[in-house]
Amino acid sequence: MKTMAQSYTAEFERDGFLVGAEILSREEAAEFLGRIETFERGRAGDLPVQEIFRTGAHMMISAVDELVRHPKVLACISALLGPDLMVWDADVIIKEADSKGFISWHQDLRYWGVDSDEAVTAWIALSDASGEMGCMRFLPGSHRHGLLDHTDTFDGENLLTRGQTAAMEINLDDTTLGELRAGQMSVHHGLTLHGSMPNQSDRRRVGLAIRYTKPSLRQLVAERDYAQLVMGEDQYGHFLPVPRPDNEGSARALADWRRITEDQAAAYFAGVEPDKQSWTGGDGSKPVES
Numbered sequence: 001m002k003t004m005a006q007s008y009t010a011e012f013e014r015d016g017f018l019v020g021a022e023i024l025s026r027e028e029a030a031e032f033l034g035r036i037e038t039f040e041r042g043r044a045g046d047l048p049v050q051e052i053f054r055t056g057a058h059m060m061i062s063a064v065d066e067l068v069r070h071p072k073v074l075a076c077i078s079a080l081l082g083p084d085l086m087v088w089d090a091d092v093i094i095k096e097a098d099s100k101g102f103i104s105w106h107q108d109l110r111y112w113g114v115d116s117d118e119a120v121t122a123w124i125a126l127s128d129a130s131g132e133m134g135c136m137r138f139l140p141g142s143h144r145h146g147l148l149d150h151t152d153t154f155d156g157e158n159l160l161t162r163g164q165t166a167a168m169e170i171n172l173d174d175t176t177l178g179e180l181r182a183g184q185m186s187v188h189h190g191l192t193l194h195g196s197m198p199n200q201s202d203r204r205r206v207g208l209a210i211r212y213t214k215p216s217l218r219q220l221v222a223e224r225d226y227a228q229l230v231m232g233e234d235q236y237g238h239f240l241p242v243p244r245p246d247n248e249g250s251a252r253a254l255a256d257w258r259r260i261t262e263d264q265a266a267a268y269f270a271g272v273e274p275d276k277q278s279w280t281g282g283d284g285s286k287p288v289e290s
């Protein structure tokens with residue numbers, strides 16, 4: 001009989017994603033969501049909360065810090081990437097009830113500026129994420145076709161930073177819907193084509209996207225890069241260290257978060273005209289990086 005890790009690996013290698021790994025109970029997911037929403041409501045006056053959700057949330061929010069190193073998450077990701085794991089970024093991705101924000105078909109690795117495809121995104125559902133609520137869709141096998149050209153659309157309803165869209169036709173009949181209940185996780189390869197539709201339900205959809213890499217990766221575009229070791233060892237020193245949250249947003253933590261995310265923006269926004277280097281989508285929704 002196959003172990004959980006072996007079946008994850010087989011499915012992931014074949015399709016470039018897996019859907020429905022059991023990480024949290026519904027109650028635990030609701031508790032993590034409650035902590036994140038308390039941070040959102042309580043700190044909106046003194047911290048750039050929407051930007052923190054979009055990038056580097058693991059540096060500022062203790063609930064996110066706990067999730068990026070949750071033993072069940074790490075067991076699943078290390079079955080795919082090996083024993084040494086780093087978090088390169090973590091984003092809280094919200095689609096408000098009955099909102100128009102969508103995520104165009106793209107590959108995460110298109111703008112990370114790194115030299116290898118050994119990177120995955122873990123997406124933990126903190127609310128349910130059904131088809132009606134705009135869960136992700138994946139194109140099976142697309143991780144085997146290398147890095148594809150993308151067009152930057154800067155569409156106001158697109159929740160991605162530059163509206164990047166893979167320059168190819170995708171037939172929805174060929175794709176797989178990644179529905180999750182609160183507490184489940186999907187994982188996709190950095191080259192897997194994926195996207196998501198608007199939330200047409202009357203409930204808020206909230207997920208945490210965690211970008212995991214191996215210490216051996218190198219940044220090629222930005223002058224320097226940062227990642228946080230969450231399992232095993234870093235024998236390479238290619239990434240500068242990333243602090244963990246202190247008391248949810250001290251002045252020092254905010255200064256570190258700013259310094260690190262601004263340096264990383266050099267890779268995300270490479271080639272984008274300065275007046276288009278905005279982190280905020282046209283409808284004011286929170287854009288995501290990948």
Ligand SMILES: O=C(O)CCC(=O)C(=O)O
Nearest residue numbers: 093103121136196209290
């Ligand atoms: O939250 C979504 O609907 C899509 C997220 C995504 O594209 C990602 O995490 O890579």
